[in-house]
Amino acid sequence: MTLVIAAPVSGEIIPMRDVPDPVFSAMMVGPGAAIAPFPGGLTVVAPCAGTVRKVQAHGVLIDSGDGMGVLVHLGLDTCELDGEGFDVLVKDGQEVTQGQPLVLWNTSVATEEGYSLCSPIVVVGADKNAVSIVAEGPKVEAGKPFLHVEQ
Structure with missing residues (x-):
């Protein structure tokens, strides 16, 4: 089974191990990578087709x-x-x-409050070695191929 995950936002690619949050960097939620988005008013797009399982303002989980x-x-x-x-x-x-x-994300609100814009994209339920970055970084554009899952 192969799944290509698109970048939900444009920005700089950050390997999961370098995400400044111990839960994400240790891949406790799952493997993936993060994007440090370009600041401003962003339209966050679906990284894959599927069913929205859980949506909160700061995060969306899609069942692929x-x-x-x-x-x-x-x-x-x-x-x-x-x-x-x-x-x-x-x-x-x-x-x-x-x-x-x-x-739609106005990143200035998070920035003004001192929060990191670093945005992890996690493949929940995938083996840790099944996910790789396919974007030809160091930056990726929203909607373009970002991660590859081979499981």
Whole structure:
């Protein structure tokens, strides 16, 4: 089974081990990589087609339909913002297509409050060695191939 995951935002690629959060860097949630997005008003797009399993302002989990989920976590500790700076465009149970807008994110709110914009993209349910970065970094554009899952 092969899954190509698109970048949900444009920015600089950060290997998961370098994410400044111990839960993500130790891959406790799952393997993947992160993107340090370019600041401003961002449209966060679906990294894959599937069903939205859980949406919160700072993160979206999409079930890709093959036993795996793709978590897009917007910034670190941004759950503390209680949704401020995020405009969610999808709801739980909604079917989405790859590249479909999920969230409008005004990153200045997080930046002004001192939160990191580093955004982990995690493949929940994948083996740690099954995920690789395919973007030809150091930067990636939203909607372009970012991660490859071979499981």
